[in-house]
Amino acid sequence: MSATPQLDYSKTQPLFGQVLDADGHCYIEPSIMRELVGGVGAGPMQAFLDDYVRSEEHRTNRAKNIEGLWSVKGISALGATDPHERVKALDLMGMKSQLVFSNTFGCELRIHSAAARQANSRVNDYYLEWSRATAGRARPAIAINMSEVDWACSELERVIKAGAKVVTLPTALPPAGVSPAHEKWDRFWAILQEADVVATLHLASGGLMASADPDPMLPQREWGDAASLRGAPVARPGGEEAISPYFMLVAHISPEIFLQTLVMGGVFERFPRLRFGVIEYGANWVGPCVERMDLWVEFMGKIGRTYPMKPSEYVIRNVRVTPFWHENLARMIERYGLEAVYCFSTDYPHLEGSRDPIGKFDKWLDRLPAAYKKRFLIDNAKLLFPGE
Numbered sequence: 001m002s003a004t005p006q007l008d009y010s011k012t013q014p015l016f017g018q019v020l021d022a023d024g025h026c027y028i029e030p031s032i033m034r035e036l037v038g039g040v041g042a043g044p045m046q047a048f049l050d051d052y053v054r055s056e057e058h059r060t061n062r063a064k065n066i067e068g069l070w071s072v073k074g075i076s077a078l079g080a081t082d083p084h085e086r087v088k089a090l091d092l093m094g095m096k097s098q099l100v101f102s103n104t105f106g107c108e109l110r111i112h113s114a115a116a117r118q119a120n121s122r123v124n125d126y127y128l129e130w131s132r133a134t135a136g137r138a139r140p141a142i143a144i145n146m147s148e149v150d151w152a153c154s155e156l157e158r159v160i161k162a163g164a165k166v167v168t169l170p171t172a173l174p175p176a177g178v179s180p181a182h183e184k185w186d187r188f189w190a191i192l193q194e195a196d197v198v199a200t201l202h203l204a205s206g207g208l209m210a211s212a213d214p215d216p217m218l219p220q221r222e223w224g225d226a227a228s229l230r231g232a233p234v235a236r237p238g239g240e241e242a243i244s245p246y247f248m249l250v251a252h253i254s255p256e257i258f259l260q261t262l263v264m265g266g267v268f269e270r271f272p273r274l275r276f277g278v279i280e281y282g283a284n285w286v287g288p289c290v291e292r293m294d295l296w297v298e299f300m301g302k303i304g305r306t307y308p309m310k311p312s313e314y315v316i317r318n319v320r321v322t323p324f325w326h327e328n329l330a331r332m333i334e335r336y337g338l339e340a341v342y343c344f345s346t347d348y349p350h351l352e353g354s355r356d357p358i359g360k361f362d363k364w365l366d367r368l369p370a371a372y373k374k375r376f377l378i379d380n381a382k383l384l385f386p387g388e
Helices: 008-013 028-038 046-052 058-064 084-095 114-133 149-161 183-195 252-266 286-301 313-318 331-335 357-365 372-384
Strands: 021-026 096-101 138-141 166-168 198-202 276-281 319-321
Touching: 008 372, 021 138, 021 372, 028 046, 028 114, 046 252, 084 114, 084 138, 096 114, 096 166, 096 276, 096 286, 114 138, 114 149, 114 166, 138 331, 149 183, 166 372, 183 198, 198 252, 198 357, 198 372, 252 276, 252 313, 286 313, 286 331, 319 372, 357 372
Parallel strands: 021 096, 096 138, 138 166, 166 198, 198 276, 276 319
Antiparallel strands: none
């Protein structure tokens, strides 16, 4: 068996070991996950994972996950659950550091209940310990349930004190019943800015089609309730969400609303050093979103409502977004600019990241100025990696 992945790294060799990956995932052993999330529930894949980790397929994939680094996906992948293996995987991939998002399916993040918030804290403690075992190479996005302002601020302070560098937030409902730009949330944003901790939104922060009430979703699941629009999760680890004709077309709506309220509500003006990432929602929506905000601000200026900066300027300064590899990055930049906003991700070890994520992005990067490759793979993402 080969000791290194059988891939051609020739195009990326000058940057090998320096790349910043803005989206990876960490699985929790199913028995541990069941204990952590308690009665809140780990979503529809819990039973599948319970069975899968006892299967011959899992044992076979575990045995070949170094040679097949980019091919073995899900819980069998190198470093999917083990933090020391994750460091080895990052070394083989040529990644200096990686943001890592939970695979608990997120009920503890989105549901407004004491049980959900308690589960949220238990999961957070697990990921904080996991991160320490990677010596900070992998940076888990610690989930903060925002259903109550005081609890969210207290949990945020607690996890930051314990070493959190990144947090991720829910978008399925208005946090604590108001906009995230409401003054009652200013304490929350101030804590993040003062600690230089990154806030993110990640796919599923707005809910999952595969879940059910009381787990909220924006837009409501019923909009996709038609036989022609349904999709089922892939029956293997790494494909936990339903990639239906509907879901991925609307999944960006909840983070787009969240981002628009932050920009138009003056959060980035009040907290100019706030770092913000929108992860695994694709990026085709970003240009039109920013263009609409700029046009609306220009119009409002004619009736006396002015902003110190254009919305596009706040987004360029404070926000980073991860495109999918199949989106035409060159065309997005040609149409809307925003070169500083886009950054690289692997989605490792999920299926959507592909077997050659850098090579897939090279298809678009080769159409852009040569210097942009380093910006995309490293420099732009530094906003999401304080200290790098």
